[in-house]
Amino acid sequence: MYYLSSYIGRNIYRRIHPNTLPSSKLLVSQTYRLRSQPQLHTHSIKHQSKQPNDNRKYSPFFRSLIRDLPHPHRPTKDELLALANGFFQRLRIRWKWWTIRGFRKFNADDLSAFISWLLLGHIFWILVGTTTFFSAIFATANSLRLQNYIAGAISNYLTQATGVTVAFESAILPKWKDSRISFKNVHVSRHSGGETLPPVQPDSSSVRRKIIWDDNAHDHDEDNELALRIAPPPPQETWTMFDLNIDSVDVELSLWRWLDGKGLVKDASIKGIRGVLDRRGVKWDYDNPLEPKDFRHAHHPGDFELESFTIEDLLITVYQPSDFRPYNVSIFKGELGTFRKQWLCHDFLAAHAMTGQFDNSLFSLHKPQSISRTHNYDVDRVSRFRIDGVAVDHLQAAAGMTGPTAWITHGKMDAVVDITFPFQQDEDLFNAIMEGLNNLGAVVQDENRRIPGQAQLTKPALTSPDQTQQQDEISYSKERVKVDIDLRFRDVKASVPYYTSDLTYTNNALVRPIVAFINANRTLIPILSHVEMAIEEFDGSWTIWETGLMSAVSERIYDALAHHVTSTEANNQRRTARNLMSAVNRQLSKSRKIVQDGVFQAELIEFFTRELSEEGFSGCEVRVTHARTEIIIRATHTQEVLGEKGRRIRELTALVQKRFKFPENSLELYAEKVQNRGLSAVAQCESLRYKLLGGLAVRRACYGVVRFIMESGAKGCEVVVSGKLRAARAKAMKFTDGFMIHSGQPVRDFVDFAVRHVLLKQGVLGLKVKIMRPHDPEGRAGFPKPLPDSVVIVEPKEEQPIQVVSENKAKPNVEAAPAQQQQA
Numbered sequence: 001m002y003y004l005s006s007y008i009g010r011n012i013y014r015r016i017h018p019n020t021l022p023s024s025k026l027l028v029s030q031t032y033r034l035r036s037q038p039q040l041h042t043h044s045i046k047h048q049s050k051q052p053n054d055n056r057k058y059s060p061f062f063r064s065l066i067r068d069l070p071h072p073h074r075p076t077k078d079e080l081l082a083l084a085n086g087f088f089q090r091l092r093i094r095w096k097w098w099t100i101r102g103f104r105k106f107n108a109d110d111l112s113a114f115i116s117w118l119l120l121g122h123i124f125w126i127l128v129g130t131t132t133f134f135s136a137i138f139a140t141a142n143s144l145r146l147q148n149y150i151a152g153a154i155s156n157y158l159t160q161a162t163g164v165t166v167a168f169e170s171a172i173l174p175k176w177k178d179s180r181i182s183f184k185n186v187h188v189s190r191h192s193g194g195e196t197l198p199p200v201q202p203d204s205s206s207v208r209r210k211i212i213w214d215d216n217a218h219d220h221d222e223d224n225e226l227a228l229r230i231a232p233p234p235p236q237e238t239w240t241m242f243d244l245n246i247d248s249v250d251v252e253l254s255l256w257r258w259l260d261g262k263g264l265v266k267d268a269s270i271k272g273i274r275g276v277l278d279r280r281g282v283k284w285d286y287d288n289p290l291e292p293k294d295f296r297h298a299h300h301p302g303d304f305e306l307e308s309f310t311i312e313d314l315l316i317t318v319y320q321p322s323d324f325r326p327y328n329v330s331i332f333k334g335e336l337g338t339f340r341k342q343w344l345c346h347d348f349l350a351a352h353a354m355t356g357q358f359d360n361s362l363f364s365l366h367k368p369q370s371i372s373r374t375h376n377y378d379v380d381r382v383s384r385f386r387i388d389g390v391a392v393d394h395l396q397a398a399a400g401m402t403g404p405t406a407w408i409t410h411g412k413m414d415a416v417v418d419i420t421f422p423f424q425q426d427e428d429l430f431n432a433i434m435e436g437l438n439n440l441g442a443v444v445q446d447e448n449r450r451i452p453g454q455a456q457l458t459k460p461a462l463t464s465p466d467q468t469q470q471q472d473e474i475s476y477s478k479e480r481v482k483v484d485i486d487l488r489f490r491d492v493k494a495s496v497p498y499y500t501s502d503l504t505y506t507n508n509a510l511v512r513p514i515v516a517f518i519n520a521n522r523t524l525i526p527i528l529s530h531v532e533m534a535i536e537e538f539d540g541s542w543t544i545w546e547t548g549l550m551s552a553v554s555e556r557i558y559d560a561l562a563h564h565v566t567s568t569e570a571n572n573q574r575r576t577a578r579n580l581m582s583a584v585n586r587q588l589s590k591s592r593k594i595v596q597d598g599v600f601q602a603e604l605i606e607f608f609t610r611e612l613s614e615e616g617f618s619g620c621e622v623r624v625t626h627a628r629t630e631i632i633i634r635a636t637h638t639q640e641v642l643g644e645k646g647r648r649i650r651e652l653t654a655l656v657q658k659r660f661k662f663p664e665n666s667l668e669l670y671a672e673k674v675q676n677r678g679l680s681a682v683a684q685c686e687s688l689r690y691k692l693l694g695g696l697a698v699r700r701a702c703y704g705v706v707r708f709i710m711e712s713g714a715k716g717c718e719v720v721v722s723g724k725l726r727a728a729r730a731k732a733m734k735f736t737d738g739f740m741i742h743s744g745q746p747v748r749d750f751v752d753f754a755v756r757h758v759l760l761k762q763g764v765l766g767l768k769v770k771i772m773r774p775h776d777p778e779g780r781a782g783f784p785k786p787l788p789d790s791v792v793i794v795e796p797k798e799e800q801p802i803q804v805v806s807e808n809k810a811k812p813n814v815e816a817a818p819a820q821q822q823q824a
Contacts, residue, residue: 247272678712
């Protein structure tokens with residue numbers, strides 16, 4: 001036991017002091033101790049003699065070096081380095097010493113440590129330098145000429161993951177200096193196999209691609225063509241097709257973000273985009289409007305959330321549905337901060353800077369400037385979008401062809417939109433603290449206001465009514481996105497829509513005034529409006545239509561126009577229209593007066609017909625003066641109308657005054673005898689009625705009336721009797737004589753018409769008498785004007801002898817002398 005402890009102590013001393021040997025005293029003490037134990041003496045001496053020369057634990061390389069040592073003790077690093085020949089031998093010695101502080105062989109523990117260190121190192125490398133790791137893989141693949149196979153595999157993976165066809169025409173190159181991976185000549189498309197898009201000039205490529213539908217296609221066929229899968233078309237018929245060629249896509253990868261569910265790509269930069277975006281297949285039913293909320297996208301783990309996104313040199317041609325003209329959209333350069341798939345529209349509007357061209361109209365998206373400060377801590381970000389000279393039809397298409405924008409048929413628009421985004425829940429604590437400090441010490445000054453985006457106006461712009469009541473009803477627990485809109489319509493022309501089913505009855509009445517105002521102020525119509533939306537409306541929205549922003553803007557434009565048209569400030573501008581409406585009202589009042597007079601005369605005639613039927617009532621005439629109203633009653637027996645000492649006429653006056661609510665002493669009735677009783681249809685109809693009541697035969701009575709009418713000077717007459725005349729079956733009998741007209745204005749002027757009913761034993765008979773009065777220039781016995789088709793033949797004048805007039809008026813004409821003078 002004592003020997004074992006001394007042996008262990010000696011070994012520990014050698015490990016601590018490898019360059020020294022145990023002292024002589026220690027060797028003597030060890031020898032003494034060994035001698036005191038004879039049973040272990042032989043074994044210990046044998047073991048000590050073999051210890052210095054036991055080189056089995058070293059590798060052949062180190063054993064060869066140890067043999068050259070002059071002493072038998074354990075070799076040191078300096079001694080082995082002195083014996084080494086060449087760089088690689090010294091490298092092996094230094095590596096051995098650095099790893100295990102010795103020169104023995106590696107055991108299982110050492111190898112497991114090396115493997116663990118290698119794996120952990122690579123994992124750390126992948127997590128920290130994901131882009132560098134994949135760059136090394138792509139560089140190795142490029143050196144082995146495997147870039148085509150890797151590009152095909154990545155294309156198939158992206159096609160299957162995104163649902164669109166992705167192909168790479170060139171190799172994938174790592175950028176070591178920028179720590180990025182570059183994809184050259186990328187082709188992204190989605191369309192059916194049989195349908196082709198408008199032609200796009202593709203870039204030259206050395207690798208031919210064969211697009212196939214088979215999911216089990218091999219990656220390398222017999223013709224040395226790269227087979228790529230394409231995404232199948234969507235199941236619905238209405239979808240958007242596109243075909244894009246991209247020069248380069250530079251990405252930076254991060255495994256940490258992928259493990260966090262934010263996608264593998266950290267940063268991305270796209271340059272040189274050309275292609276076509278075709279939406280002509282998109283269709284919808286105007287009778288069933290779509291709801292934007294139904295088209296928002298749900299979040300899925302793995303959706304990309306880029307920390308920065310840059311796009312340069314984009315130019316695409318857009319084809320819209322409903323036969324909309326094609327136009328170009330270009331982006332010169334755009335720098336976006338956070339770019340997330342779930343907040344695509346939000347991050348696009350909150351871009352740091354972006355310039356481009358939309359349908360030959362320049363636009364820019366940037367941060368507005370203020371005079372006094374450069375930071376605004378009370379909001380997350382303020383973006384200003386400006387576009388000049390854009391056609392109004394784009395605003396109509398974005399608003400869904402509803403509202404006042406759909407009524408504008410021609411014109412252009414300048415727009416400046418300031419969008420204020422609030423802080424979201426995932427913002428850092430520093431911004432929240434700065435927001436509180438800014439709110440405590442903020443002082444509202446004119447210098448803090450943002451510089452306006454457009455020139456100042458001489459007159460105030462149109463604004464929508466105040467929405468304070470509506471804003472009070474909004475829950476302020478939700479974060480709001482504030483949008484300030486400054487629209488200026490130039491050279492516009494509007495027309496009244498055929499269908500306005502999207503408006504209420506009250507708003508529909510304002511369509512024509514709004515259209516008239518737009519056409520009257522077509523040079524410039526400025527409109528200011530303010531829209532607030534919940535931040536949740538941007539969650540899952542990829543387009544502005546899905547957020548509902550354009551519908552809200554269209555409503556605010558209508559509110560501003562309607563408010564301006566109906567406000568008192570626009571009275572001076574609507575004075576001409578008001579005068580016109582006054583004239584129309586006067587005409588309506590006249591028409592109303594005519595209708596009232598007609599109703600009054602009809603009721604009055606009905607009253608006199610019932611009361612004065614036996615007195616031979618033949619009509620009445622109403623004369624209105626400023627003092628009183630006079631009613632002249634025409635009858636065949638005026639004495640019965642007046643009554644004894646005027647009693648009957650006074651009773652009729654009282655009844656008419658009470659029935660039609662005339663003021664007291666403002667109504668006077670007169671009785672006038674019919675001048676020509678034979679030309680009065682009422683008198684003859686009453687005469688026929690009394691004849692039938694007296695039992696006279698129908699034919700005899702009718703012929704007697706017709707004969708009397710024609711003898712009185714009428715141009716024609718017609719008598720119709722209908723009912724049960726003799727038999728049990730009803731019939732009608734017509735008796736006519738002379739000329740009778742039945743259409744046109746002359747019927748009202750020349751024909752006198754009367755209808756009566758007579759109650760007999762067999763039933764009720766209907767009597768109708770029509771008399772065509774003659775033409776009387778004086779207007780006593782007939783109408784003063786002749787018939788329109790009457791022709792008067794004028795007899796020609798007698799011919800008179802023609803007198804010859806001499807041209808020389810001073811000299812008389814030469815006449816022949818008389819015969820007597822000639823004979824003389």
